Amino acid sequence: MQKIDWENLGFSYRDTNCHIRHSWRNGVWDDGELCASPYLNMHVAAGCLHYGQAAFEGLKAFCCKDGKVRIFRPLDNIRRMAMTARRICMPEVPEELYIKALERVIRANRAFIPPYGTGGSLYIRPLLIGSGVQIGIAPAGEYTFLILVVPVGAYYKGGLHPVKAVIYDDFDRAAPLGVGGIKVAGNYAASLFAHEKAKMEGFAVELYLDAKTHTFVEEFATSNFVGITADGAYVTPESTSILPSITNLTLMELAREQGLDVQARSVRFDELENFSEIGACGTAVVLTPVCSITRGERVIRIGPEQGCGAVFQSLYERVQAIQYSEAPDRYGWCHVVEMDD
Ligand SMILES: Cc1ncc(COP(=O)(O)O)c(C=O)c1O
Structure with missing residues (x-):
């Protein structure tokens, strides 16, 4: 294995020892196997390729201060994938099978888990796809569930950096009763064009308003919206077309713990200028702190242009401390992976 430069890992794909793969046929999941090749041999008429039956998740495992490896909130990701599966007519992956698959693939790739102190983690990407042959529009008859892992580095070195966001009124991400509230692959295809445009224009993230009226704030393309009001309330939008972010649930719990008033409610675009901190x-x-939001000619500036507001800084540190087991896990969020086979 090539030596890994732990301090300089980015967030990009690299080969590891293997991924784990389970198949669903005739109504049952098989026992799964660890596959060294990162390629999948698939029928050209597989349902996922034509009709978008594809769901994914993203979670992380951490090498902690006590040397143990822990996955952060895996059950929440498992349940969110089950919700996605139901909505696009795929079989759910049973929780016990899912947890075992996570543990197996992490153990098999233990050499790729960034050591404690490097700020890195093992990014885990579960994928559930309709792999059965399907030429008429209908759910596929067979499914593949796989989990791949990638070591990733600390995103922030030397503090949280604020970024600029943009709202485009000529693009929507998700319809009110559509699939914005689940993690289906097509949602990301739908947002690629606006994202490339934003990057070209110097913005790191796009913020979406509700598709029906363009009056209410929904979420960023790949992250939830959080705002801190001048009097210290934690505000996050509520809508059927927002993905329920597990990080947001975590932050809300920790904000409550710090005595903040946590409000999940409709957030009007007009309110944005009143927030003292906004983040993705x-x-x-x-x-990620957001220092400005541009909509056409209008630019709303929020918080410091350098660094990060005090509320976000402290919430960020709390989350990281729990993830690396530097602080007690009062909520039972961290799942230890036993490293003996
Ligand atoms: C659209 C969208 N919103 C929010 C999130 C954040 O969710 P989580 O905190 O579970 O990663 C993601 C990333 O998964 C996303 O793709």
Whole structure:
């Protein structure tokens, strides 16, 4: 194995020892196997390729201060994938099978888990796809569930960096009764064009408003919206077309613990200028502070242009401390992976 430069890992794919793969046929999941090749041999008429039956998840495992390896909130990701599966007519992956698969693939790739102190983690990407042959529009008859892992580095070196966000009124991400509230692959295809445009124009993230009225804030393309009001309330939008972010649930719990008033409610675009901190939250980065939001000619500035507001800084540190077991796991979020086979 090539020596890994733990301090300089980014967030990109690299080969590991293997991924784990389970198949669903005739109504049952098989026992799964560890596959060294990162390629999948698939029929050209597989349902996922034509009709988008594909769900994925993103979670992380950490090498902790006590040397143990822990997965952060795996049951929440498992249940969210089950919700996605139901909505797009795929079989759910049973929780016990899922947890075992996570443990097996992590154990088999233990050499790729960034050591404690490097700020890195093992990013885990479960994928559930309709792999059966399906030429008429209908759910596929067979499914493949796989989990791949990738070591990733600390996103922030030397503190949280704020980014610029943009709202485009000519693109929507998710319809009110569509599939924005689940993690189906097509949602990301739907947002690629706007994302490339944003990057070209110098913005790191796009913020979406509700598709029906463009009045209410929904979420960023790959992360939830969080705002801190001038009087210290934690506000996050509530809508059927927002993905329920597990990081957001974590932050809400920790914000309550710090005595903040946590409000999950409709957030009008007009309110944005009243927030003292705005951030994008998700597994990859935990929290990215946003220093400005541009909509056409209008630019709303929030918080410091350098660094990060005090509330986000403290929430970010709390999450990281729990993930690396530097602080007690009062909520039972961390799942220890026994490393003996
Ligand atoms: C659309 C969208 N919103 C929010 C999130 C953040 O969710 P989580 O905190 O579970 O990573 C993600 C990432 O999974 C996402 O793709």
